[in-house]
Amino acid sequence: MIQILIDADACPVKDEVYRVAARYDVPVVVVSNSPIRVPAVPLISRKIVSDAFDAADDWIVEHTAPRTVVITGDILLADRCLKLGAIVIAPNGKPFTDASIGNAVAVRAIMADLRAGAGITGGPAPFSNADRSRFLSSLDQALVKLRRQG
Numbered sequence: 001m002i003q004i005l006i007d008a009d010a011c012p013v014k015d016e017v018y019r020v021a022a023r024y025d026v027p028v029v030v031v032s033n034s035p036i037r038v039p040a041v042p043l044i045s046r047k048i049v050s051d052a053f054d055a056a057d058d059w060i061v062e063h064t065a066p067r068t069v070v071i072t073g074d075i076l077l078a079d080r081c082l083k084l085g086a087i088v089i090a091p092n093g094k095p096f097t098d099a100s101i102g103n104a105v106a107v108r109a110i111m112a113d114l115r116a117g118a119g120i121t122g123g124p125a126p127f128s129n130a131d132r133s134r135f136l137s138s139l140d141q142a143l144v145k146l147r148r149q150g
Contacts, residue, residue: 001027002146005060007072008032012127013091013135017071018044020136024143029063031056067149069142087142092127093134095142 004021006014008030018039021028028044030036033051038044049055057077064070066085072078078088078096088096 002067002069002143003063003065004028004069004071005063006030007056007060007070007074007077008036009034009056010073011071011091013071013132014038016132016136017139020139020143024147026143031060067146069139069146071139087146089135089138089142091135092131093136093138095138 002024004017004026006017006028008014009032014030014036017028018041020026021043022041025043029047030038030044031047031049033049033056035048036046038046047059049059057074057080060070060072060077061080061084064081064084064086068081068084068086070078070081070086070088071091072081072088073090073092075096078090081088082096082098090096
């Protein structure tokens with residue numbers, strides 16, 4: 001069975017996931033450390049985990065399988081889910097792949113070192129309409145691919 005798992009605490013595309021999931025009749029689990037409002041429809045459920053470090057990530061990994069689409073911006077979670085055969089998409093629509101994840105993990109480590117040592121601050125670019133559009137396209141492509149695989 002195809003399913004979508006959302007690492008939801010800081011996910012800006014939850015509403016987009018709900019719309020696409022309804023179109024394809026795919027269940028969605030919204031995973032967070034605190035209560036998040038979700039639509040009251042049978043396809044969408046909410047899982048609130050403890051506030052322990054990586055509790056949401058661990059729950060997602062435990063429930064990930066090859067026919068799972070994981071929505072996350074967390075590079076280390078993406079790496080764990082890819083190893084289990086999931087399709088992983090960042091909220092900006094860029095898919096994490098086996099070919100790209102090693103570089104993403106390395107860049108993440110370098111940036112963490114730079115921020116810690118040199119006092120460099122900042123974060124990702126602001127979320128844009130182009131990111132939202134790219135996300136919708138990537139999610140649609142992922143679900144079509146999984147459906148074709150049967």
